[in-house]
Amino acid sequence: MNTRKIKKEVLVERTFHGVFYLAAILCIISLLVIGGFILYQGYPAFAKVGVVSFLTGTVWQPLAGIFGIAPMIVASILVTIGSLIIGIPIGLMTAIFIAELAEKRVSSIFMRAVELLAGIPSVVYGFFTLMTIVPLIDKFWGGGGNSMLAAIFVLGIMILPTIITVSANALRAVPESYREGSLALGENKLMTIFRVVVPCAKSGIFAAIVLGIGRSIGETMAVMLVAGNTVQMPHSILDRVRTLTANAAFEMGYASGIHVNALFATAVVLLFFIIVLNVVLTIINRRGRENL
Amino acid sequence: MIKKIKNISLYTFIGICCFIVVAFLVWILGFIFIKGAQSFNFKFLASLLPMIVSTIVMIVVSILIATPIGIFCAIYLTQYAKQGKLVNAIRFAIESLSGIPSIVYGLFGMVFFVTALHMGFSLLAGSLTVAIMLLPTIIRTTEETILAVPRSFAEGSLALGASKIRTIFRVVLRSAKTGIMSAIVLSIGRVVGETAAIYFTAGMVPRMPESIMDSGRTLSVHLYLLANEGLSFSDAYATAAVLIVLVLVINLTMHLFSKNREENL
Numbered sequence: 001m002n003t004r005k006i007k008k009e010v011l012v013e014r015t016f017h018g019v020f021y022l023a024a025i026l027c028i029i030s031l032l033v034i035g036g037f038i039l040y041q042g043y044p045a046f047a048k049v050g051v052v053s054f055l056t057g058t059v060w061q062p063l064a065g066i067f068g069i070a071p072m073i074v075a076s077i078l079v080t081i082g083s084l085i086i087g088i089p090i091g092l093m094t095a096i097f098i099a100e101l102a103e104k105r106v107s108s109i110f111m112r113a114v115e116l117l118a119g120i121p122s123v124v125y126g127f128f129t130l131m132t133i134v135p136l137i138d139k140f141w142g143g144g145g146n147s148m149l150a151a152i153f154v155l156g157i158m159i160l161p162t163i164i165t166v167s168a169n170a171l172r173a174v175p176e177s178y179r180e181g182s183l184a185l186g187e188n189k190l191m192t193i194f195r196v197v198v199p200c201a202k203s204g205i206f207a208a209i210v211l212g213i214g215r216s217i218g219e220t221m222a223v224m225l226v227a228g229n230t231v232q233m234p235h236s237i238l239d240r241v242r243t244l245t246a247n248a249a250f251e252m253g254y255a256s257g258i259h260v261n262a263l264f265a266t267a268v269v270l271l272f273f274i275i276v277l278n279v280v281l282t283i284i285n286r287r288g289r290e291n292l
Numbered sequence: 293m294i295k296k297i298k299n300i301s302l303y304t305f306i307g308i309c310c311f312i313v314v315a316f317l318v319w320i321l322g323f324i325f326i327k328g329a330q331s332f333n334f335k336f337l338a339s340l341l342p343m344i345v346s347t348i349v350m351i352v353v354s355i356l357i358a359t360p361i362g363i364f365c366a367i368y369l370t371q372y373a374k375q376g377k378l379v380n381a382i383r384f385a386i387e388s389l390s391g392i393p394s395i396v397y398g399l400f401g402m403v404f405f406v407t408a409l410h411m412g413f414s415l416l417a418g419s420l421t422v423a424i425m426l427l428p429t430i431i432r433t434t435e436e437t438i439l440a441v442p443r444s445f446a447e448g449s450l451a452l453g454a455s456k457i458r459t460i461f462r463v464v465l466r467s468a469k470t471g472i473m474s475a476i477v478l479s480i481g482r483v484v485g486e487t488a489a490i491y492f493t494a495g496m497v498p499r500m501p502e503s504i505m506d507s508g509r510t511l512s513v514h515l516y517l518l519a520n521e522g523l524s525f526s527d528a529y530a531t532a533a534v535l536i537v538l539v540l541v542i543n544l545t546m547h548l549f550s551k552n553r554e555e556n557l
Binding site: 009012013016017019020021022023024025026027028030031033034037038041089090093094096097101110112113114115116117119120121122123124125126127128130131132157160164188190191194214217218219220221224225245248249252263264267270271274275277278281282 | 299302303305306309310312313314316317319320321323324327360361362364365367368369371372373381382384385386387388389391392393394395396397398399400402403404408424427431455456457460481484485486487488491492512515516519520525528532535536539540542543546547
């Protein structure tokens with residue numbers, strides 16, 4: 001082989017190494033640029049209103065220059081908790097059925113149903129809830145039906161695929177010998193699942209829940225269609241509420257000046273929640289790996 | 293006795309939960325399809341054409357941008373990178389990118405691509421924004437399939453004197469082909485379903501886009517606007533039905549790919 005050919009090959013090797021490296025670095029750059037731009041746009045609002053009064057203020061009157069997002073933070077948290085109350089039991093039980101109880105054929109049919117649920121666009125979920133659940137709520141309790149309850153319903157359903165798939169995977173990863181040991185000691189199948197398999201899959205199930213929280217708190221369009229979007233501290237589950245995501249999206253169309261900055265500041269708060277969740281998730285995953 | 297009651301009630305509870313999941317899926321599909329079919333006609337389909345074209349353009353452009361970057365990143369992570377701070381940082385970035393809500397991507401795309409880079413509300417700005425959102429899925433799926441390719445394949449190729457690059461492109465990527473294809477199909481589903489990020493970057497002009505610098509309205513954005521305006525729910529039902537058909541087709545394709553992959557290994 002002549003040296004020129006080798007030289008050319010080394011050059012190609014190096015170039016591609018560089019390209020691959022660049023692609024990998026691009027992920028970090030994207031994250032930094034996204035975080036940077038959102039912070040940069042939100043900063044003027046924090047500077048003018050003050051971080052504390054922005055976070056704890058209960059009045060949101062953009063035209064008067066009063067920006068307090070406490071009602072939105074509370075609404076986001078309550079809606080998320082509500083969706084978990086629906087999503088965790090249903091999701092976990094379905095995961096147990098899929099991973100532990102169902103025979104292979106049934107469980108693969110179930111998995112496909114769950115995949116389908118995961119694939120349905122969020123705006124379709126929102127529209128569906130708007131046309132079915134919202135009128136139902138209106139019929140029973142009045143008030144138009146656009147409410148926190150409707151938002152909780154749609155989010156509870158939307159987080160199911162995440163909770164089911166992640167916790168089913170965690171359950172499946174528990175070694176067979178654990179189950180056999182418990183069964184050999186005379187426990188029945190169901191008690192084995194709840195006393196042995198579920199505790200062993202704990203970290204995976206927590207990860208599923210944290211991912212569900214992330215999906216719940218970040219959902220925008222479906223919530224915006226059904227929650228009513230009125231800025232107020234929620235007093236009952238039938239109140240109209242506006243979440244953080246809805247706030248960032250709802251007024252962006254016509255906002256200008258410091259108002260835009262305030263909307264970006266809302267996104268900063270949202271981003272902060274997500275980062276906290278992400279850190280929690282990283283810790284859970286690391287613990288899970290150490291335990292196995 | 294108590295144990296038996298406990299057992300039975302637990303089984304019932306599990307049964308009810310599973311029933312809810314399936315019943316809900318049947319309900320939403322049935323509801324949208326029946327209502328959608330009632331208001332579906334050719335005039336409607338013709339009026340939907342610009343949205344369909346915008347959606348397709350959005351899918352193609354965002355996937356053309358995201359796939360090579362995602363695959364290259366996965367190659368770097370599996371074939372080149374050594375465990376350490378940089379890899380941890382890259383992984384943290386990927387995790388974070390997958391956790392960021394789509395509305396935040398939308399706002400970012402609006403200030404960065406639309407305003408700062410002067411792209412205006414355009415399909416290109418939308419595609420670039422969505423492309424970043426797709427990266428985590430593509431990277432993770434590609435990584436998994438590359439790691440599933442037996443090490444001996446690459447070793448065989450290297451032992452025959454092929455260079456590392458040649459091995460990666462000719463052996464590793466080729467063996468991981470179906471996995472990469474399923475990552476792409478998964479991404480198509482994400483683009484079809486995305487609303488918030490596209491709404492703020494590609495805009496909502498319901499016209500046939502003439503170039504990727506034009507604003508365009510995708511199907512999901514269209515559905516959102518119809519549902520929000522509340523003027524024509526029959527069009528909204530039909531649009532939702534079209535979206536669900538797309539999702540079904542995508543799921544079916546996904547399934548074919550994963551079946552293929554199982555057979556190949």
